[in-house]
Amino acid sequence: xxxxxxxxxxxxxxxxxxxxxxxxxxxxxxxxxxxxxxxxxxxxxxxxxxxxxxxxxxxxxxxxxxxxxxxxxxxxxxxxxxxxxxxxxxxxxxxxxxxxxxxxxxxxxxxxxxxxxxxxxxxxxxxxxxxxxxxxxxxxxxxxxxxxxxxxxxxxxxxxxxxxxxxxxxxxxxxxxxxxxxxxxxxxxxxxxxxxxxxxxxxxxxxxxxxxxxxxxxxxxxxxxxxxxxxxxxxxxxxxxxxxxxxxxxxxxxxxxxxxxxxxxxxxxxxxxxxxxxxxxxxxxxxxxxxxxxxxxxxxxxxxxxxx
Amino acid sequence: xxxxxxxxxxxxxxxxxxxxxxxxxxxxxxxxxxxxxxxxxxxxxxxxxxxxxxxxxxxxxxxxxxxxxxxxxxxxxxxxxxxxxxxxxxxxxxxxxxxxxxxxxxxxxxxxxxxxxxxxxxxxxxxxxxxxxxxxxxxxxxxxxxxxxxxxxxxxxxxxxxxxxxxxxxxxxxxxxxxxxxxxxxxxxxxxxxxxxxxxxxxxxxxxxxxxxxxxxxxxxxxxxxxxxxxxxxxxxxxxxxxxxxxxxxxxxxxxxxxxxxxxxxxxxxxxxxxxxxxxxxxxxxxxxxxxxxxxxxxxxxxxxxxxxxxxxxxxxxxxxxxxxxxxxxxxxxxxxxxxxxxxxxxxxxxxxxxxxxxxxxxxxxxxxxxxx
Numbered sequence: 001x002x003x004x005x006x007x008x009x010x011x012x013x014x015x016x017x018x019x020x021x022x023x024x025x026x027x028x029x030x031x032x033x034x035x036x037x038x039x040x041x042x043x044x045x046x047x048x049x050x051x052x053x054x055x056x057x058x059x060x061x062x063x064x065x066x067x068x069x070x071x072x073x074x075x076x077x078x079x080x081x082x083x084x085x086x087x088x089x090x091x092x093x094x095x096x097x098x099x100x101x102x103x104x105x106x107x108x109x110x111x112x113x114x115x116x117x118x119x120x121x122x123x124x125x126x127x128x129x130x131x132x133x134x135x136x137x138x139x140x141x142x143x144x145x146x147x148x149x150x151x152x153x154x155x156x157x158x159x160x161x162x163x164x165x166x167x168x169x170x171x172x173x174x175x176x177x178x179x180x181x182x183x184x185x186x187x188x189x190x191x192x193x194x195x196x197x198x199x200x201x202x203x204x205x206x207x208x209x210x211x212x213x214x215x216x217x218x219x220x221x222x223x224x225x226x227x228x229x230x231x232x233x234x235x236x237x238x239x240x241x242x243x244x245x246x247x248x249x250x251x252x253x254x255x256x257x258x259x260x261x262x263x264x265x266x267x268x269x270x271x272x273x274x275x276x277x278x279x280x281x282x283x284x285x286x287x288x289x290x291x292x293x294x295x296x297x298x299x300x301x302x303x304x305x306x307x308x
Numbered sequence: 309x310x311x312x313x314x315x316x317x318x319x320x321x322x323x324x325x326x327x328x329x330x331x332x333x334x335x336x337x338x339x340x341x342x343x344x345x346x347x348x349x350x351x352x353x354x355x356x357x358x359x360x361x362x363x364x365x366x367x368x369x370x371x372x373x374x375x376x377x378x379x380x381x382x383x384x385x386x387x388x389x390x391x392x393x394x395x396x397x398x399x400x401x402x403x404x405x406x407x408x409x410x411x412x413x414x415x416x417x418x419x420x421x422x423x424x425x426x427x428x429x430x431x432x433x434x435x436x437x438x439x440x441x442x443x444x445x446x447x448x449x450x451x452x453x454x455x456x457x458x459x460x461x462x463x464x465x466x467x468x469x470x471x472x473x474x475x476x477x478x479x480x481x482x483x484x485x486x487x488x489x490x491x492x493x494x495x496x497x498x499x500x501x502x503x504x505x506x507x508x509x510x511x512x513x514x515x516x517x518x519x520x521x522x523x524x525x526x527x528x529x530x531x532x533x534x535x536x537x538x539x540x541x542x543x544x545x546x547x548x549x550x551x552x553x554x555x556x557x558x559x560x561x562x563x564x565x566x567x568x569x570x571x572x573x574x575x576x577x578x579x580x581x582x583x584x585x586x587x588x589x590x591x592x593x594x595x596x597x598x599x600x601x602x603x604x605x606x607x608x609x610x611x612x613x614x615x616x617x618x619x620x621x622x623x624x625x626x627x628x629x630x631x632x633x634x635x636x637x638x639x640x641x642x643x644x645x646x647x648x649x650x651x652x653x654x655x656x657x658x659x660x661x662x663x664x665x666x667x668x669x670x671x672x673x674x675x676x677x678x679x680x681x
Contacts, residue, residue: 044472088659091666097472098613098662101413105606106655112648227480234473273491277484280477287477293468 007266010139014265017143018258019251020150021216025208026250027153029232031160032204034243037236038164039197040177040303041089044100046205047229048107049081053209055115058220062123071210078206079199081107086195096305118220126215149211160243173197177301205229231283238286240299256282345614348664352657365643377638378631389522392630396529397584398608399626400536403617404577407540408570409553410464414475415581416605417482418456422449422582424486426589427505427596428494430512438511445586453582454575461574465567483601490597504597514591525587530623532580537619549573610658
């Protein structure tokens with residue numbers, strides 16, 4: 001095997017491992033956004049929820065010494081953000097997209113405000129499962145060291161898909177998302193369903209944030225998230241509002257995000273800063289490819305303002 | 309609730325002469341256009357005061373320091389006004405597309421790339437003299453910024469791509485591009501700690517305006533706001549743009565060139581944001597570097613919403629928020645608060661202004677007016 005072959009393999013293995021590592025927050029945020037959008041509302045503020053979840057998760061994990069307490073705290077904080085978004089959007093004439101932008105800025109501001117004392121201390125990490133223990137290659141072993149939250153995220157995607165398809169709750173969410181009038185005729189409180197769906201979406205985004213600060217990159221600082229919360233919105237469109245598709249979309253985005261560090265690991269440094277743009281360029285291309293002016297995007301909930 | 313009470317208490321500048329010959333509804337809307345944002349601002353500041361009390365700080369001390377550092381002395385006014393100039397242009401980048409019904413929030417990207425374009429121009433095309441050099445930097449920054457946000461408008465019209473998401477994605481891409489250029493091809497080897505383009509020659513720097521210790525960018529920003537106001541409110545192009553914003557189907561039926569209007573006005577908005585980046589390079593930093601991504605684009609979003617996308621209202625609102633930003637350093641030192649304090653304040657005011665929209669047409673001002681007169 002020549003030197004370059006080894007380089008290519010190293011990059012591919014590093015990208016696979018990176019994709020699994022980087023995709024986990026995408027899975028959680030996109031599942032949350034998917035749930036919210038299926039109820040007919042869009043929450044652009046998940047970026048703020050993600051950052052605040054990262055901060056609160058790290059802070060609580062440090063104070064209590066338990067990473068899982070941190071995850072729980074992040075989910076709780078995300079729920080509060082979701083409830084607030086859901087409550088404000090209930091008011092007449094309030095624009096859900098603009099509220100999302102405002103909550104994105106407020107969430108980041110609050111996270112930086114309260115997170116200042118936690119930039120230095122070291123909080124406990126989330127546990128991992130060593131799926132690569134059979135391999136003698138340290139690269140393969142590192143790539144297959146999988147975090148518990150990744151597994152939880154995948155299980156959750158299948159669970160949400162089943163819930164939306166086969167349960168009463170899922171049916172109610174879908175009716176509210178496709179036709180508010182039909183839902184009202186059935187006696188369903190549209191605002192309450194959307195409030196709960198937004199709260200649940202916020203909780204999932206908070207968990208995604210806790211993963212960022214408690215596992216990968218694994219520390220809290222003001223640059224911990226770089227638009228994952230926002231890209232998740234585009235990812236859900238690409239996944240056609242299907243929770244299971246969200247997994248594949250998230251892995252794809254994760255691989256794009258892992259490109260830069262993977263190249264650096266084999267010593268390729270030219271264009272290193274450009275590689276940071278890869279996930280955003282990918283998102284934009286997918287968004288252009290899946291959008292259309294003449295027809296509603298296939299699979300889109302009928303009440304969703306972003307695809308109208 | 310604090311919000312409703314302060315909204316009603318908010319001063320409503322009633323000018324009897326302005327109401328003559330207009331219907332009560334039109335007068336209502338005029339009063340509302342002042343009273344609602346003003347009330348929302350006051351409510352937001354009140355909620356922020358509660359927040360400060362919850363974290364054990366004194367709101368009185370905070371607002372006192374903001375007044376002192378932002379508006380208290382001639383020096384602080386100069387500092388505030390210098391900070392206002394990029395904010396004016398950044399707010400235009402949100403307000404102009406908003407009049408066409410587009411929520412463009414990625415002005416930061418155009419600012420950053422405009423700054424890089426200006427820095428690159430100053431690096432490679434030296435010795436053109438002061439006026440040609442500054443003009444060249446401005447034109448290159450406007451072009452780059454215009455293409456960047458113009459693309460957002462074109463994608464929206466041609467492909468139906470959501471402009472909010474695409475503009476923010478482009479902002480992230482722009483920052484990656486800036487890092488690439490500033491750390492790579494355009495890096496001045498002498499800039500060790502903070503990678504930058506080569507320092508501009510003195511002739512390419514923008515100095516203070518005569519009689520004021522504020523750089524010329526302030527005049528550029530104010531002129532841009534006045535120009536945009538005339539364009540939107542008093543020309544046929546602006547009228548067409550407002551029709552697109554009001555009802556896009558009606559605009560299409562009327563045969564208006566909707567695609568060109570969207571792309572053109574977005575490009576204009578991006579051009580202004582690019583110009584903001586150029587001014588930061590030519591008047592403040594002297595070279596393009598990471599300081600360009602200083603969050604002006606995001607503060608600009610808040611300013612535009614507070615000004616209700618009225619180009620002239622942007623001027624006082626930008627000065628007010630610049631005053632808050634100017635006081636940030638003093639507040640950090642005196643009150644031991646983190647630098648994100650201003651971000652929290654901005655977020656709360658932003659949410660307050662959006663909630664205030666729900667009271668549009670529900671204040672019942674005309675009945676109140678008839679009773680008092």
